Every structure is written in structure tokens, then in C-alpha cells.
Amino acid sequence: MSRKISRRTMMAGTAAGVAAAALNFPKPAIAQAKPFKLGLLTVKTGPLAQGGIQMEQGVQTYLKLNNNKMGDRPVEFISADTGGNPAGAKTKAQELVERNKVDVILGPLAAFELYAINDYIRQQKMPTLSLAAADDLTQRHANPFLVRASATSSQAMHPMGHYAATEMKLKRAVTIVEDFAFGYEQMGGFQASFQKDGGCVNKKLWPPIVTPDYTPYLAQITDCDVVCQGFAGSNPIRFMKQYASAGLKYPVVTGETGGDDALLTSFGEDALGLVSCCPYTLDLESDGNQRFVDGMRKNFNTVPGFYAAGLYTNCEVVAAGLKATGGDSSDREKFLNAMRSATLSDSPRGPVKFDHFGNVVGNFYVRRLGKEGAKYGLKLWNKTIKTYENVSQFWTWPEKEYLAHPVYSRNYPPLGKC
Structure with a gap:
């Protein structure tokens, strides 16, 4: 027996079918x-x-x-x-x-x-x-x-300067880093924090980013009890080798790039004892x-x-x-x-x-390069020795006070008299 279907009924049925299909098939999404x-x-x-x-x-x-x-x-x-x-x-x-x-x-x-x-x-x-x-x-x-x-460039160096002055009990520093903006701001942060806690920076050295031989700069590292280096990329490896070859014995501290965990496969024993501060640490x-x-x-x-x-x-x-x-x-x-x-x-x-x-x-981690705790087949290891929590770009200075000073540069802060 045939059955007549009205246009309204047919459309209603079609709409119902579409609705049912929509339930079974996901809608197009972003x-x-x-x-x-x-x-x-x-x-x-x-x-x-x-x-x-x-x-x-x-x-x-x-x-x-x-x-x-x-x-x-x-x-x-x-x-x-x-x-x-x-x-x-x-x-x-x-x-x-x-x-x-x-x-x-x-x-x-x-x-x-x-x-x-x-x-x-x-x-x-x-x-x-x-x-x-x-x-x-x-x-x-x-x-x-x-x-x-x-x-920021200076954010890791603020706690590094504090740690060097207050826990390592160091007083006089020479800084050395590539001659560009990241270097200026790193060392400005280290110097400001180090001096805030009683230390003094008496010399700043600025080798070009492409420097195969650091000898002329190493010869100028005198009259201090710590060296702060801020090299980046593969430059920290070459610097630490040449530093040791020059017979220099002052402890070396650095920021997030100068002691980077990715360099652990390339650092030699000449880098043992390097203290770094970084927002990331492999041993977390x-x-x-x-x-x-x-x-x-x-x-x-x-x-x-x-x-x-x-x-x-x-x-x-x-x-x-x-x-x-x-x-x-x-x-x-x-x-x-x-x-x-x-x-x-x-x-x-x-x-x-x-x-x-x-x-x-966020957190910033102070580490010492050594052999203790090494994993993943590595011979050297950055072992965390202190964690600074909730570190802001203004360190411990009130924001308005910090921003009232110039951005860290080649000449700011100025050298102190040690």
C-alpha cells in the first residue's frame, strides 16, 4: 500500500536525520x-x-x-x-x-x-x-x-652574584663576556647584585663574539678572587680550556649559557668546579x-x-x-x-x-660542575646546590626603584674601587 508523505513531514524527517547524523559525526572544529x-x-x-x-x-x-x-x-x-x-x-x-x-x-x-x-x-x-x-x-x-x-639577560646573574658574595664569600671579581648586548646585560646583573651584597667588580673584559684565542684577555685577569664569564654557544668550551691552559686558578662562575647542560658532553676536566646559575637544570x-x-x-x-x-x-x-x-x-x-x-x-x-x-x-638553579651524580653516560654533571624560587626580573629590588636606573650596558654599572 502506498503512503503519501507531506512536504512538511519529509522536511521534518530530513532535519531529524541531519540532527542524528550530527550526533554521530564530529562537527568541523578549528x-x-x-x-x-x-x-x-x-x-x-x-x-x-x-x-x-x-x-x-x-x-x-x-x-x-x-x-x-x-x-x-x-x-x-x-x-x-x-x-x-x-x-x-x-x-x-x-x-x-x-x-x-x-x-x-x-x-x-x-x-x-x-x-x-x-x-x-x-x-x-x-x-x-x-x-x-x-x-x-x-x-x-x-x-x-x-x-x-x-x-632576561640579567635574571640568572642576579642570584649568581648574590650566591658568589654571600655563600662563596668572594669579594673581587673580573668579568669577561662577548662584546654584545646579552653580554652587557648579563654582567650588569652580576655586578649590581654582587656589589649589593658586598662584592666589587674591578675589571670588565669584552672579547668579540668570534675570538679563537682568548690569550690577550686572560693575561689581564689579575687582582681578583673570582672570574665571572658569560659566554654563549660553543664559546664556553674554548674559554674554559684556554683558562686552564693559562694556569689561572681563580674560581669561575657563570649564568645560563656559560655552563649549559648541553655542553656536558664537550666540557673537559678543565671546567671542573664551574659554578653556574640557570633557569633550567638537567638534574631536576x-x-x-x-x-x-x-x-x-x-x-x-x-x-x-x-x-x-x-x-x-x-x-x-x-x-x-x-x-x-x-x-x-x-x-x-x-x-x-x-x-x-x-x-x-x-x-x-x-x-x-x-x-x-x-x-x-620562576626557579633558578645554582649548580657546580663535577662528576658526582652523573647520568646518561656522561662523565661530568651539573649538580644543583641551591634553588632560588620565584625569581623575577627585578630580583629583590622594588620594581620602581629598579626601572629608575638605566638598562645594564657596557658602562653601567660603572666599575667600583676595590
């Missing part, structure tokens, strides 16, 4: 419709390449451990080599933004690179999670599109760090240091921001605020939160 474009500015050539390669490995490790997703969105990852110079950083930043249409930039590595692209980031309103430590871009001339989960016993270390060893057969950990943590911040916005990064201001509001309880470097300038507040 994650399915549009990949999240993640751009990296790093360095793969020159003296800073060692750190730059670890930066890329840190991002890749995060993506491999998270099924190539952030906030349930698939990730398209674009890595750009700046060559470790300001012009290259600016050119590659423009390519990432204008040609690749990235949603966020990670990096760059060097402070002078970040200063070079600062105005462009502002003009493009591009969320940027920097490893570069350029102090003033989260201080007196804060960039509202910048988030930094690593550290936590689930988050162990997962990260295992990922780096599995994927790249290497142990990570500060550069890799910093970029992995940046990825965690991006993912937290995307989760808070439901995966939507189209409203850059909303997305940026979500990242700056993020708190991480178990990143590879420990707990992370941000101040109102978008700069990290």
Missing part, C-alpha cells in the same frame, strides 16, 4: 579546519649554532610528544635560520609573518636579534615567545606582544623534566640544555594559550593575554608564571 602555524627564528650557523640547533630540537621534541598538536590543533612548523645577525633576524621574521602567515613566532636566540626585530613585532602585532634575553623589552620599553618564559627531578629529557634522548640522542628546555617550555605556554581560547588564535590580543595568564606547574624548568610585562617568574 583543529580540523585550519593548522596552527608555528614559526621559529633560530641560528644554525656560526658560534651560536650549538644553542640554535637545540632550540629547534626542543620544539620538535614537544611536537613529537604531543602528536604534532597544540590545543587540539594540528601544527605546521616552519624553522628559519637567522645566521645569528640582526639583518638576518629581521629578514626571516618578515618571511615568517608575510609569506608563511604564522600565528606566533618562537625565538630568536640572541638579544641583539630581538632588539633588531622589536619594532617590526610591534607593527605587525605578532605574538612572539622569545628565548632572547634583551632586558629592556620587558622593562622600560616593554613590547606588549612579547612573552618570555626563559629569562620532576615528571615534566623527565618526559622532556627522555624525548630529547630518544629523538636526538642528546641531553638537553637551557636552549632546548626554553623552547619546549615556550611550546607549553602556546598550548596553554590555545586551550584557554578554545583553539582560536585569530584574535591576537585575546590569544596573547591567554598566554601571559598561563601558569605551568610542571614544565621542564619547574613552575612558571608571568609578571605584568610578560616576563617569567
Whole structure:
């Protein structure tokens, strides 16, 4: 028997069918419709390449451990080599933004690179999670599109100066570091903190970033009881070898790059006793760090240091921001605020939160290089001897007092009379 079906009944049935189908099949989501474009500015050539390669490995490790997703969105990852110079950083930043249409930039590595692209980031309103430590871009001339989960140039050196003066009981220091912005700001931080606690810096040495022979500078290290070096990339290895060969016996202290854990396979016994302060330490016993270390060893057969950990943590911040916005990064201001509001309880470097300038507040670890506790087939090991918690970029100074002083530079603070 045939049965007549009215148009209204047919449409109602169709609507019901569509509704039923919608229950059985997932609706198109941001994650399915549009990949999240993640751009990296790093360095793969020159003296800073060692750190730059670890930066890329840190991002890749995060993506491999998270099924190539952030906030349930698939990730398209674009890595750009700046060559470790300001012009290259600016050119590659423009390519990432204008040609690749990235949603966020990670990096760059060097402070002078970040200063070079600062105005462009502002003009493009591009969320940027920097490893570069350029102090003033989260201080007196804060960039509202910048988030930094690593550290300012001086942030690790403040506790290092305090530790050298108060616990190592050292009084007179000579500083030596590459002649560029990161070096100036590192040593300014060490000097300010060291002098605040009773120490004195009586000489500052500034070799060029490409210096094969440190002999002329080593000959000037006299009349002190500690040397603070702030070298980056592979330069710390060469410096420590030449320092020992010159017969110098003063204890050596350093910041996050000069004693980086990624250098443990390359340091020799000439570096034994090196004391460093870093926002990341390989020996941190936590689930988050162990997962990260295992990922780096599995994927790249290497142990990570500060550069890799910093970029992995940046990825965690991006993912937290995307989760808070439901995966939507189209409203850059909303997305940026979500990242700056993020708190991480178990990143590879420990707990992370941000101040109102978008700069990290977190743990900094003082370590001594030795053989005790070595793992992963390493002969040398950075063993944590003190943890400073909730370290801000202003150290123990009130924010207004700190910002009333000039940014740390080649000549500020001035040398003291020891």
C-alpha cells in the first residue's frame, strides 16, 4: 500500500536525520579546519649554532610528544635560520609573518636579534615567545606582544652574584663576556647584585663574539678572587680550556649559557668546579623534566640544555594559550593575554608564571660542575646546590626603584674601587 508523505513531514524527517547524523559525526572544529602555524627564528650557523640547533630540537621534541598538536590543533612548523645577525633576524621574521602567515613566532636566540626585530613585532602585532634575553623589552620599553618564559639577560646573574658574595664569600671579581648586548646585560646583573651584597667588580673584559684565542684577555685577569664569564654557544668550551691552559686558578662562575647542560658532553676536566646559575637544570627531578629529557634522548640522542628546555617550555605556554581560547588564535590580543595568564606547574624548568610585562617568574638553579651524580653516560654533571624560587626580573629590588636606573650596558654599572 502506498503512503503519501507531506512536504512538511519529509522536511521534518530530513532535519531529524541531519540532527542524528550530527550526533554521530564530529562537527568541523578549528583543529580540523585550519593548522596552527608555528614559526621559529633560530641560528644554525656560526658560534651560536650549538644553542640554535637545540632550540629547534626542543620544539620538535614537544611536537613529537604531543602528536604534532597544540590545543587540539594540528601544527605546521616552519624553522628559519637567522645566521645569528640582526639583518638576518629581521629578514626571516618578515618571511615568517608575510609569506608563511604564522600565528606566533618562537625565538630568536640572541638579544641583539630581538632588539633588531622589536619594532617590526610591534607593527605587525605578532605574538612572539622569545628565548632572547634583551632586558629592556620587558622593562622600560616593554613590547606588549612579547612573552618570555626563559629569562632576561640579567635574571640568572642576579642570584649568581648574590650566591658568589654571600655563600662563596668572594669579594673581587673580573668579568669577561662577548662584546654584545646579552653580554652587557648579563654582567650588569652580576655586578649590581654582587656589589649589593658586598662584592666589587674591578675589571670588565669584552672579547668579540668570534675570538679563537682568548690569550690577550686572560693575561689581564689579575687582582681578583673570582672570574665571572658569560659566554654563549660553543664559546664556553674554548674559554674554559684556554683558562686552564693559562694556569689561572681563580674560581669561575657563570649564568645560563656559560655552563649549559648541553655542553656536558664537550666540557673537559678543565671546567671542573664551574659554578653556574640557570633557569633550567638537567638534574631536576620532576615528571615534566623527565618526559622532556627522555624525548630529547630518544629523538636526538642528546641531553638537553637551557636552549632546548626554553623552547619546549615556550611550546607549553602556546598550548596553554590555545586551550584557554578554545583553539582560536585569530584574535591576537585575546590569544596573547591567554598566554601571559598561563601558569605551568610542571614544565621542564619547574613552575612558571608571568609578571605584568610578560616576563617569567620562576626557579633558578645554582649548580657546580663535577662528576658526582652523573647520568646518561656522561662523565661530568651539573649538580644543583641551591634553588632560588620565584625569581623575577627585578630580583629583590622594588620594581620602581629598579626601572629608575638605566638598562645594564657596557658602562653601567660603572666599575667600583676595590
